[in-house]
Amino acid sequence: LGSGVYVTSQCIGASSWFPCNDHPRDKATYSFRVTVQRPWTAAANGLLTEVLETGEARTFVFAARDPMASYLATLNVARFDVLELTGPRGLPMRIYHPPDASAKDLAAFRRQGEVLEFLEAVLGPYPFEAAGAVMQSEPAAGALECQTLPVYGRGANVELVLHELAHQWFGNSVSPDLWRDLWLSEAFASYTEWLWLENEHGVEAYDQKVRRTYAQLRQRRTSSPFDPGVDRAFGPPVYERGPFVVHGLRREVGDEVFFRILREWLETNANGNGSTAAFLAHASKCAGRDLTPFFEAWLFADVTPEVQELEGGG
Numbered sequence: 001l002g003s004g005v006y007v008t009s010q011c012i013g014a015s016s017w018f019p020c021n022d023h024p025r026d027k028a029t030y031s032f033r034v035t036v037q038r039p040w041t042a043a044a045n046g047l048l049t050e051v052l053e054t055g056e057a058r059t060f061v062f063a064a065r066d067p068m069a070s071y072l073a074t075l076n077v078a079r080f081d082v083l084e085l086t087g088p089r090g091l092p093m094r095i096y097h098p099p100d101a102s103a104k105d106l107a108a109f110r111r112q113g114e115v116l117e118f119l120e121a122v123l124g125p126y127p128f129e130a131a132g133a134v135m136q137s138e139p140a141a142g143a144l145e146c147q148t149l150p151v152y153g154r155g156a157n158v159e160l161v162l163h164e165l166a167h168q169w170f171g172n173s174v175s176p177d178l179w180r181d182l183w184l185s186e187a188f189a190s191y192t193e194w195l196w197l198e199n200e201h202g203v204e205a206y207d208q209k210v211r212r213t214y215a216q217l218r219q220r221r222t223s224s225p226f227d228p229g230v231d232r233a234f235g236p237p238v239y240e241r242g243p244f245v246v247h248g249l250r251r252e253v254g255d256e257v258f259f260r261i262l263r264e265w266l267e268t269n270a271n272g273n274g275s276t277a278a279f280l281a282h283a284s285k286c287a288g289r290d291l292t293p294f295f296e297a298w299l300f301a302d303v304t305p306e307v308q309e310l311e312g313g314g
Contacts, residue, residue, distance in 0.1 A: 003098075003137035004078025008144035008151050011179055014070035024175045025273050027067035032075065035059040041080040043096040045073060045148050047130050064148065066128050067271045069175045074146035076134045087113045087131050088120060097135040098154070108158040109133055115162050115196075119169070122195060124263045127173040127270060131165065145189075147172045159193050166192040169266050177275035180227035183299075184274055186234075187225055187242025188262070194243055210310065213244050217304040224300055226276055241304060248298040248307075253287045261286045 007017065015022040034042035038056045046064030053059075064073075076096065083095035083106060095109045112133070116126055130148045140153025143160055145167030152160065171185030198206035216222075217240060225242040228235065250258040261283050265274065268282070276299075284291045297305045 004076065004080075006076045006078070006134065006136050006151055007074045008146065009071045009073065010144055011071055014073055017075070018073070020070040022070050024069040024071065024179070025177060027069050027175070027271070027273075029066065030062075030064040030068060030073060032062040032064075033059055034062075034075065034077070036077055039079050040077050041082070041096070043074075043076045043080060043094075043132070043134050043149060045146060047092070048094065066147070066173075068147045068172070072145070072147040072172055072175075074134070074144075074149055074151055076149075076151065078137065080134075083109065085110070085113060087116045088126065091116070091126060092130050092132075094130070094132040095135070096133065098137045101135060101154070105135065105154055108156050108161045109135070111158050112161060112165070115158065115165055118196065118199060119162070119166055119192065122192065122259065122262070123166070123169045124266055127168060127266075131168070133161070133164075145171055159196065162196050163189050163193055173271060174266055174269040174274045175272070177273045177278070181274070181276050182228075183225035183238050183242045183245075184276065184279055186238045187246050190239055191243040191246040194247065210244075210247055213240060213247075214304070214307060214310045217241050217244060218306070221303045223302055226299055244304065245298045248294070249283065249291075252291070252294050253283075257287050 012022045014020050030045060032044040034044065035057055036042050038058060042060040044062040045068065046062045048060065049063050050061040051058055079099060080096040081099045083097060085093040085095065087093050093112055097106060112131065116131060120126055128148045132149045134149060134151045136151065136153050138153065139155050143150055143152040143156060143164050145164045147168070150164035166189040167185060170188040176182050176185055194206060194209055197209055220236065222241045223237050225238045225245060228237045264286060265279060265282050280291065280295050
């Protein structure tokens with residue numbers, strides 16, 4: 001309690017702190033009214049609409065007005081300072097952080113506006129009313145893309161911030177239909193890191209990433225990212241083979257069709273859910289041909305397919 005209270009609920013943790021049908025398809029809008037004593041501050045999803053003060057007590061009122069899956073709800077209470085920034089088109093960004101956060105701790109978050117501009121160029125307009133962040137007092141493994149307010153451990157870099165912000169499109173606006181479809185969130189968010197690498201350091205750096213990933217996947221015989229099972233839901237099949245599948249789709253259909261597949265998928269399914277079967281049908285429709293053979297080999301096969309042009313690279 002001394003360092004604060006932080007909530008990350010993926011996959012079924014939300015029902016441990018509020019009553020809900022804890023399933024990604026059961027989306028709702030949310031409001032939060034949280035009363036704390038000074039010097040504590042509360043942070044939750046959506047827009048901060050009001051702060052009511054009564055002596056040493058403060059009530060923070062938040063409105064999350066876009067549909068949200070229960071696992072993306074978050075409530076954080078700590079001795080926060082707030083870095084207020086503005087993103088694309090005046091988007092409010094509130095970065096809640098420990099008072100002793102260093103310039104290095106905050107460096108990646110100061111680039112959020114730049115990151116969002118990059119993601120909008122790739123994926124289309126940011127889907128929500130706010131784009132904040134919570135930094136925990138202590139380092140933590142990974143982060144969670146809580147809608148409009150991802151929660152991070154201390155020490156997040158810009159690639160992690162990019163990944164969680166990409167989830168606002170893939171995973172939050174368009175959530176998995178079932179947990180077996182998690183790759184539609186994680187593979188695409190992870191692939192935006194590859195696109196960022198390509199944008200920041202050029203095609204050669206991207207190609208090296210492809211070759212390294214391919215060599216690792218073939219060596220480890222990494223299994224399919226679709227329906228990986230509970231024990232591997234957050235393992236290499238989803239986070240490593242998953243973005244390689246997305247790369248393969250780009251390679252298969254070309255850039256123009258590939259980026260249209262992404263943007264139209266997000267636009268068509270905004271504020272809803274998407275299944276693997278629906279995505280495959282959508283991709284085939286955009287490509288103007290049946291992509292079943294591609295997905296059978298790259299997505300569903302037990303191991304990563306041999307890609308002749310990548311053999312011998314490393």
